Amino acid sequence: DAGVIQSPRHEVTEMGQEVTLRCKPISGHDYLFWYRQTMMRGLELLIYFNNNVPIDDSGMPEDRFSAKMPNASFSTLKIQPSEPRDSAVYFCASSLSAGRTGSPLHFGNGTRLTVT
Amino acid sequence: KNQVEQSPQSLIILEGKNCTLQCNYTVSPFSNLRWYKQDTGRGPVSLTIMTFSENTKSNGRYTATLDADTKQSSLHITASQLSDSASYICVLWMDSSYKLIFGSGTRLLVRP
Numbered sequence: 001d002a003g004v005i006q007s008p009r010h011e012v013t014e015m016g017q018e019v020t021l022r023c024k025p026i027s028g029h030d031y032l033f034w035y036r037q038t039m040m041r042g043l044e045l046l047i048y049f050n051n052n053v054p055i056d057d058s059g060m061p062e063d064r065f066s067a068k069m070p071n072a073s074f075s076t077l078k079i080q081p082s083e084p085r086d087s088a089v090y091f092c093a094s095s096l097s098a099g100r101t102g103s104p105l106h107f108g109n110g111t112r113l114t115v116t
Numbered sequence: 117k118n119q120v121e122q123s124p125q126s127l128i129i130l131e132g133k134n135c136t137l138q139c140n141y142t143v144s145p146f147s148n149l150r151w152y153k154q155d156t157g158r159g160p161v162s163l164t165i166m167t168f169s170e171n172t173k174s175n176g177r178y179t180a181t182l183d184a185d186t187k188q189s190s191l192h193i194t195a196s197q198l199s200d201s202a203s204y205i206c207v208l209w210m211d212s213s214y215k216l217i218f219g220s221g222t223r224l225l226v227r228p
Contacts, residue, residue, distance in 0.1 A: 107159030
């Protein structure tokens with residue numbers, strides 16, 4: 001099992017540019033999560049999907065952020081336009097449940113985004 | 117106020133020594149409490165998951181305990197190894213909001 005795969009691992013872009021982060025969850029998992037991690041705020045949930053449907057996007061900072069899951073094996077998180085305060089590590093995670101049953105979340109190794 | 121607070125923020129120990137990390141929480145009810153290990157530059161990895169009715173759960177040299185009365189959990193690491201150097205994050209699953217609540221983590225450094 002390859003685990004959750006994220007790309008790119010590092011992204012450096014200029015303010016105002018569009019950024020697209022990609023995630024391939026573990027096959028068979030029905031929940032997919034996008035998190036953002038910073039030193040100041042720790043891990044923050046941005047959005048999660050169940051069976052490819054967005055369930056809770058209340059953590060998405062603003063309209064500049066959007067996420068899609070066109071099929072069970074692929075999701076994207078897009079930032080347009082990007083701003084320096086978006087600099088963080090973005091993690092994708094997948095799970096067999098949202099967490100109530102105790103199934104662990106499996107995290108990818110993240111995308112480190114730097115917006116200059 | 118943070119709903120999940122961890123202490124200490126950072127810790128340095130010598131290889132072979134034991135250590136205990138603390139997690140105090142204010143949220144309830146919750147279905148399960150988890151401990152994750154996060155190596156530098158990597159995503160968090162699940163170590164233990166305990167339901168609110170469990171008192172202890174082990175995973176090799178890692179033992180997690182839960183005291184629902186005092187709303188405290190601890191992660192005990194036995195005979196530490198250099199590879200234990202990482203951040204350890206306490207996480208609660210909240211039924212009410214259907215979300216995981218993350219602590220800010222404890223950064224552990226094991227020195228030879």
